[in-house]
Amino acid sequence: MSIATRWFSTMRHLKACFFFVLLMGNLIMQDASARQLESVPTALGRNGYVEYWEGNMPLVISAPHGGHLIPAEIDDRTSGTTVTDSNTKETALAFREAIFKRTGHHPYVVISNLKRTKLDPNREIIEAAESNIWAEQAWTEYHGFIESAKSEITLSFGSGLYVDLHGHGHSIQRLELGYLLSSNELVLSDDQLNSGNLVESSSIRTLVSSTSFSFSELLRGQNSLGTLFSSSGIPATPSVSQPNPGQGNPFFSGGYS
Template identity: 35%
Template sequence: MALYIRNYQSINPLRKPKILTFTALLFFFTLYILSFDFQINDPSNVPPLIDLNAPDGTSYLTTEPPSYGYKNYSEFIPGSLPLIISISHGGHLFPRDIPDRKKTTPGMVKSNDINTQEIGHQLSKIITKRFNGRKPYMVINHLGRSKIDVNLELRFERGLLIDIHGHGHTENYIELGYALSLETLSIPTDTLNTNEEIVFGSSIRALCARKQNELSFSEILRGESTSLGGKLQILGYDTIPSHVHKYPLPTERYFHGGYSVQRYGSRNNEHVVDAIQLELPRLLRLGNSRLRETFVKDLAKALGWFIQTYYFAE
């Protein structure tokens, strides 16, 4: 061990002032160039013109602090946009006084969706910048999934809940869940558009009802320029459903939307908040942090367009 320490000290560049100075200068120069390039070329730095005041003249910008549940196990971050970001399975707290969930069914999952909290916070920051300081609501579960599995409400006349999860399917698609099964998505487009039971059973029922005289159900669900999946696909991310991948193949796995989307989406007619489950592949959540950062910026663009197009008053 002593020999290892001496050898390390003899080659440690931090012990050589010239090398240390050169390294520091190179680091700050690189940081300046990257920052300048990002400010010039990133279109997310040019936010759209959004009214910051409510009809009664009060400001939409909120300074309210986050609220926490019992022992900070849950967190609610107030917002000022008709967008709710929910993160159910990224918790990092594993208190001993809460027993582990028992595996009562074969398909029961106890593992966390890694990096979904980090992605959610970064997404919120970028969207807030795009909308001149107006930020999404956030609901975060801080308990680990081995302790609890939770699979959220409103100041606006309409709204959108995005429930962020992670999947490990080999196809690496972004999976958008609208509470519609694989079999339902694969039926002919004409039937999809005219079958009211399918529209009413989707988690974006309220949106489709508002836009029924302008867009068909399939256009909102997977249109190239009219759907969230279409926007993500155009940005370079294989997404289901979209105009390219309209539905999963029978051999492909697909999450169509869990409890939160089914319970709190507008498929329950009394609700005016739509809901979409966002299932992210490992490729976008793990490993390459630069790829993840780029994706979150692109997701913010797509979501920013979606809520500005469909959830602000006409």
């Protein structure tokens, strides 16, 4: 599996890797609502192609590539990637419940139920839908639900975190954390990472500017996200044990969302 994150505020979109802070219970949240949330989607797009789960905390989780619906009204896509990210829908909903058990709050969740052969919500609309009107509507609904969740969070909390879940079929079974850094860049030494300009192009640049940890420590040090996962029995890169993906190994560094 791979994870992409985005920190957003009323002023601008800032990418940052705060997901581990949430999972470790260190994110102090306002009590936006004491209401009981439903155990079914809050809203569905046309024909159930997209589902939206309302939340009450400053976190949005999306799963664009885990759907299985193959309606005849939408032609198969003829270009781009069409492989399903297996179990990412199920993982997003499992995260929702696990976070609730730990914090008493639910994140917002947005899921595409269309198989990726029909729609890829994680691409711009031309490549994603290939001009099919029903695929375009589903794409618009998917991103509309995300924007709606972000607007609610901005109103209630001022800022929040957007997490995009993906899968991979790479032979090495591990969690790939894409900070917008390539394998070649992660091979660099800690000193090279800390002294270069890579921090400004990475997705954790905001986190770097707000802590006393160095860039390399946040990427793969003792308190990094990858090391926290690895310490819990989930192999991850970058981390202390796997500081880079390894020469020639495929790696997802982050993408559209």
